[in-house]
Amino acid sequence: MSPDTSTEERHEVVLTVNGVAHEVSLPARRLLSDALRHDLGLTGTHVGCEHGVCGACTVLLDGAPVRACLVLAVQCEGVEVTTVEGLGGPDGSLSPVQQAFAECHGLQCGFCTPGFLTTVTAGLRDNPTPTHEEAREMVAGNLCRCTGYQNIVKAVERAAVIAGDATAEEAR
Amino acid sequence: MKPAPFAYHRPGSLADALAILAGDPDAKVLAGGQSLVPLLSMRLAAPSALVDINALPGLADITVTDGRVRVGALARHAAVLASEEVRRHQPLLALALAHVAHATIRNRGTSVGSIVHADPSAELPAVLALLDGALEVASVRGTRVIPASELFVGPLESALEHDEIATAALFPVLPAGAGVAFEEIARRHGDYAMCGVAAVVDGDSVKAAYVSVSEVPTVVDLTGVPDADLGEAALARLDPADDIHATAAYRAELVRVLTERVVARARGEAAA
Numbered sequence: 001m002s003p004d005t006s007t008e009e010r011h012e013v014v015l016t017v018n019g020v021a022h023e024v025s026l027p028a029r030r031l032l033s034d035a036l037r038h039d040l041g042l043t044g045t046h047v048g049c050e051h052g053v054c055g056a057c058t059v060l061l062d063g064a065p066v067r068a069c070l071v072l073a074v075q076c077e078g079v080e081v082t083t084v085e086g087l088g089g090p091d092g093s094l095s096p097v098q099q100a101f102a103e104c105h106g107l108q109c110g111f112c113t114p115g116f117l118t119t120v121t122a123g124l125r126d127n128p129t130p131t132h133e134e135a136r137e138m139v140a141g142n143l144c145r146c147t148g149y150q151n152i153v154k155a156v157e158r159a160a161v162i163a164g165d166a167t168a169e170e171a172r
Numbered sequence: 173m174k175p176a177p178f179a180y181h182r183p184g185s186l187a188d189a190l191a192i193l194a195g196d197p198d199a200k201v202l203a204g205g206q207s208l209v210p211l212l213s214m215r216l217a218a219p220s221a222l223v224d225i226n227a228l229p230g231l232a233d234i235t236v237t238d239g240r241v242r243v244g245a246l247a248r249h250a251a252v253l254a255s256e257e258v259r260r261h262q263p264l265l266a267l268a269l270a271h272v273a274h275a276t277i278r279n280r281g282t283s284v285g286s287i288v289h290a291d292p293s294a295e296l297p298a299v300l301a302l303l304d305g306a307l308e309v310a311s312v313r314g315t316r317v318i319p320a321s322e323l324f325v326g327p328l329e330s331a332l333e334h335d336e337i338a339t340a341a342l343f344p345v346l347p348a349g350a351g352v353a354f355e356e357i358a359r360r361h362g363d364y365a366m367c368g369v370a371a372v373v374d375g376d377s378v379k380a381a382y383v384s385v386s387e388v389p390t391v392v393d394l395t396g397v398p399d400a401d402l403g404e405a406a407l408a409r410l411d412p413a414d415d416i417h418a419t420a421a422y423r424a425e426l427v428r429v430l431t432e433r434v435v436a437r438a439r440g441e442a443a444a
Contacts, residue, residue, distance in 0.1 A: 029174065067277065
């Protein structure tokens with residue numbers, strides 16, 4: 001018999017995700033990954049290993065990549081959370097990283113992809129022109145079981161070019 | 173893979189945090205959570221309450237004073253690794269931190285938390301032991317400083333009392349002319365090491381500390397040992413064990429190879 005959790009204390013939390021504030025009532029043990037998917041319906045964040053190894057659930061907390069399965073949702077009040085749903089333009093256009101993954105066949109089944117996209121988005125913001133080694137290092141903490149890493153690394157390098165072109169275009 | 177229920181406290185002052193902790197013998201402290209949250213999810217730990225210290229003021233500071241690098245309890249691995257001041261005054265910290273998991277984990281995990289967790293496969297306990305550092309801890313009973321030599325009691329077991337919170341780790345700065353090196357071998361990039369070695373060479377003194385080949389961080393004094401005997405001298409003090417990642421014999425071979433390599437590199441750094 002499962003324990004009675006109907007009396008479990010709940011916490012009123014405001015989660016700010018992709019710029020939108022959500023008021024939710026949560027037990028303290030709710031992982032951020034589960035809060036995003038179950039309480040907010042933002043199922044773009046995928047849950048793989050649930051113990052911090054695979055990287056599929058990676059989201060950005062105040063811009064820094066963090067495993068959503070290793071953070072409690074109640075800890076995230078006052079933090080700006082960015083999920084894969086927040087990477088594209090408001091008109092639905094793809095971000096440079098998303099466009100590069102599409103162009104380079106950087107995804108096949110797509111399960112690990114949200115974690116790669118968030119990780120690489122932050123990685124290229126911090127290092128817009130990575131070397132090949134740095135591009136590999138950027139995705140070293142994310143597991144992919146079907147696409148293969150060669151195309152993912154190509155996508156990182158392609159994303160750097162697309163983002164660089166866009167920046168140059170803006171400067172003109 | 174969901175944690176069991178627990179009460180959650182997010183105190184705004186250290187005094188409040190210590191009072192809550194003192195009042196509940198089954199409560200645990202939550203800092204970065206990169207080791208604790210998986211333990212909760214796997215239900216290897218089921219505390220009655222978590223005392224989240226992330227809202228406590230002033231604990232994220234990294235300072236160099238009185239010959240020590242002082243790393244506050246909320247300083248993330250990434251912040252310590254990025255600190256130019258830390259790199260200049262105690263380069264071994266940065267050398268070891270580059271091997272701590274992956275960048276995403278380092279963004280959240282804390283260096284002090286890693287030390288308190290006392291995992292024999294973790295890099296920072298070995299670094300603190302090798303440098304003869306210490307941990308500052310606080311409780312409702314007062315504060316004390318625990319030297320690294322008394323801190324690590326067993327695998328995943330530190331000398332902290334239940335009602336104590338570690339507030340900072342103290343790493344002595346590297347003396348002028350001394351050299352350090354760190355290397356480890358893991359099955360996969362970012363994984364726990366099968367064997368890791370940190371070394372410091374200061375004049376004639378040669379010391380090494382080991383990751384994943386003993387139950388607690390072990391510092392071995394290799395002063396005066398001929399180069400060809402370094403590995404065997406280290407093994408006399410260590411106890412490599414079999415597990416799913418490597419046999420004891422292979423770990424012993426890694427001790428031999430890495431000890432020679434890391435001591436040689438630390439000598440080179442000392443000469444540089």
